[in-house]
Structure formats: C-alpha cells, structure tokens
Amino acid sequence: MDELKSQAKLVLALFGAATLANLFSKYAKLFWLEQVSKPLLMPLLMIFFFVQIDNKKNPTFRLTLAALFCAWVGDAALLYDKTNSLFFLAGLSAFLVAHLIYIFIFRSSVVSPSGRTWSQIGLDAFPFVASGAILYGYLYTWLSFEMKIAVFVYAAVIVLMVYMALQRTGQVSSQSAKWVYYGAFFFIISDGCLALDTFVYGINIPYAGVVVMLTYLIAQFSIVRGLILEIEERS
Incomplete structure (x- = not known):
C-alpha cells in the first residue's frame, strides 16, 4: 500500500511538471515544448488513475481509462489544428466521444431514483442549457454550415455531461460529487474559451491558450479524483 502511494505521488509530481511545462509553452509560444509536454499529460493522468485503483475489473475504471485515451487523441490532434481543419475536427470528435463516455459513467452512478419532479429537473438543467445556448448563439454567425452542426452537437453533449455530473449528488459521497461536478464545470469554461478563441475573429482573450489548458487540466484531474x-x- 505504501509503495502504491509513493508511485501515485511520483506520477502526480510528473503530471504537475508536465502541466507547468505545457502552460509555459503556451505562455511563451514555444511550440516545440508544447509538442513534448502535451502528449504526456493524459498518459500520466491515466497512470495516476491506474495505480490508485485496486479493483481493475470495475466498469467505471475501464470506461474512465477509455475517456482519458480519447482525450489524449484529441490533445494530439489539436496540436496541429492550425495546419489543417481536419485535425480540429478529429480533435473535436475525440473529445465528443470522451464526453459521451463520461455521461455514461455519471449516469451509472445514479443507482436509485432521485425523487425530483420534471420541474425540478428543468430548473437544474436551465443554467447549463442557457449558458450553452448563449455561447452557441454568439458563435453562430462566425461558423461555417458544417461547423454550425458540429459545434451544436458538441455543445449539447457537454451541457448534458455537466448536468449528469450534477445528478450524482446524493448518489455518491459529497466529496466525489463535488470533485466531478467542479471538473465538469471547468470543462465548460475551457471549451467555451477555446471556441471563442478559435472561431471569433478579432477577439482578444488574454493568454487564451494558458486559460484553455489550465481549466482543461483542472477539469480532467478533478473528474479523475472524483471517480477514484x-x-x-463502492469496492
């Protein structure tokens, strides 16, 4: 047990170092450093998750690794999104699959009826649906026809992901619920900043790349911590 804890701390330290390197690469615009650091992030988080879990047969364990693998594919593709739009679409697709896996994981956490009425469910969902609709409405005029469809689907999925994270409240421990919910919330911030910076001409988000990656990594780590x-x- 002590050895596993030491391994987890070491991997977490390496993840922290890779995170700092990646954030500095975005800040200093050092693409070579980003090429080195970014592909390391999700594998290190996967290893951290792996060494923390004893029950390797747990479906949530396997699905979480699958989601993180999809995120790694998305990270790699988005490294080259400026060179070819196909890389952006590949990255978007990979993250879409990752979010769908997270939705399934969060839904499987709900093992008993919540007792909420439809009006309560609507009130829970309203802030996320409204924020997604406002962002999409703002982006709409800047998007090509194909991207209007792609961004709409992606926005709908991530809003559903955050909503399902909220539904875990009362179904799991308060700490697990909070970690996952905050992670899902930071995903909205990260993807919103990325969308604005990518599609809106002339917008100037200070250090947009740093903001996007920082909130993204907080999101991923928080979700992983909550699922651990x-x-x-439940083991």
Whole structure:
C-alpha cells in the first residue's frame, strides 16, 4: 500500500511538471515544448488513475481509462489544428466521444431514483442549457454550415455531461460529487474559451491558450479524483 502511494505521488509530481511545462509553452509560444509536454499529460493522468485503483475489473475504471485515451487523441490532434481543419475536427470528435463516455459513467452512478419532479429537473438543467445556448448563439454567425452542426452537437453533449455530473449528488459521497461536478464545470469554461478563441475573429482573450489548458487540466484531474473516490467507496 505504501509503495502504491509513493508511485501515485511520483506520477502526480510528473503530471504537475508536465502541466507547468505545457502552460509555459503556451505562455511563451514555444511550440516545440508544447509538442513534448502535451502528449504526456493524459498518459500520466491515466497512470495516476491506474495505480490508485485496486479493483481493475470495475466498469467505471475501464470506461474512465477509455475517456482519458480519447482525450489524449484529441490533445494530439489539436496540436496541429492550425495546419489543417481536419485535425480540429478529429480533435473535436475525440473529445465528443470522451464526453459521451463520461455521461455514461455519471449516469451509472445514479443507482436509485432521485425523487425530483420534471420541474425540478428543468430548473437544474436551465443554467447549463442557457449558458450553452448563449455561447452557441454568439458563435453562430462566425461558423461555417458544417461547423454550425458540429459545434451544436458538441455543445449539447457537454451541457448534458455537466448536468449528469450534477445528478450524482446524493448518489455518491459529497466529496466525489463535488470533485466531478467542479471538473465538469471547468470543462465548460475551457471549451467555451477555446471556441471563442478559435472561431471569433478579432477577439482578444488574454493568454487564451494558458486559460484553455489550465481549466482543461483542472477539469480532467478533478473528474479523475472524483471517480477514484467513487470506485473506492463502492469496492
């Protein structure tokens, strides 16, 4: 057990170092450093997750690794999104699959009826649906026909992902629920900043690349931490 904890701390330290390197690469516009650091992020988080879980047969364990692998594919593709739009679409598709896997994981956490009425469900969902609709409405005029469809689908999926994260409240421990919900919320911030910076001509988000990656990595780590807690409490 002590050895596993030491391994987890080492991997977490390496993840932190890779994160700092990647954020500095975005800040200093050092593409070579980004090429080195970015592909390391999700594999290190996967290893951290792997060494923390004893029950490797747990479906949530396997699905979380699959989601992180899809995120790694998305990270790699988005490194080259400026050279060819196909890389952007490949990255978007990979993250779409990752979010769908997270939705399935969060839905599987809900093991008993919530007792919420349809009006309560609507009130829960309204802030996320409204924020997604406002952002999409703002982006709409800047998007090509194909991207209007792609961004609409992606926005709908990530809003659903955040909503399903919220539905875990009362179904799992409060700490697990909070970690996952905050992670999902930071995903909205990250993807929103990325969309504005990518599609809106002339917008100037200070250090947009740093903001996008920082909130993205907080999101991924928070979700992983929350799911570790859930797997541990249900093992």
